[in-house]
Amino acid sequence: MSTTTDRHDVHAGAPAGEPLLRAADLVAGYLPGVNILNGCNLDVHEGELVGIIGPNGAGKSTLLKALFGLVKVRSGAVTLAGEDITNHRADSLVRRGVGFVPQNNNVFPSLTIEENLQMGAFQAPSKFTERFEAIVDIFPALGERRRQRAGSLSGGERQMVAMARALMMDPQVLLLDEPSAGLSPVRQDEAFIRTRKINKAGVSVVIVEQNARRCLQICDRAYVLDQGANAYSGPGRQLMHDPKVIELYLGTLAEDVADAEAEQDAQRGQETPES
């Protein structure tokens, strides 16, 4: 295992063996002739929590969408357990074990929590009860409030419903697009704790985040993107201490990072199940 955060080691710190999900040299974009991803690489190994951080407009969300068939890949390849899934449709990817939680408009507001989760299982309705129970084990609040309309929930609660809906198909890997976006600092922390719970329940996770520091704190490994290409990668905590990454992307002093780590360690000790 490599342990350096080196520009030239594109998967620094990655475990050995074949990744569960791989993006290799992806070139993709929205408009003809304009590439947003310029040769992006990403590996996710089974059980990993992998972060994607970088400046605004770096292409983080575009990379996630390209993995999920929502942005056309112009060259390069996406593979799942070694099989090519490049440009496969989202519904077929869901059947194959890839889940995706978009940043916005990610619940049906007029439907109840339970109905939202039924929508998540529409490709396998016979599994609804079993999956619902598994998800309530992770997020008990969803069971208690199953009859509440999603439109009446707070932003953080909606995000929980959106994550739960994506979990209904029992994905091998879950792609999360900025789960902390638009939430207050406390609610952001809850979103990160939920992400860790999902990962601890055995789901490999890719999380795109603007809150780079928090993201690096919870990730096994992270990739820093810049202008649609890999800039750095490595174990999350190692990137947090990398002077180049701090200067360019975290915009903070090393002492602040140490303080934030201590704070996070204290919070981790207090992590309790959702109520």
Ligand SMILES: Nc1ncnc2c1ncn2[C@@H]1O[C@H](COP(=O)(O)OP(=O)(O)OP(=O)(O)O)[C@@H](O)[C@H]1O
């Ligand atoms: N639907 C779209 N059509 C055309 N261009 C788009 C579209 N969505 C995103 N882009 C452009 O792609 C580039 C990368 O956007 P993307 O959302 O992937 O960046 P990001 O790294 O996730 O940024 P942020 O942290 O600000 O969300 C931006 O220049 C953006 O304007």
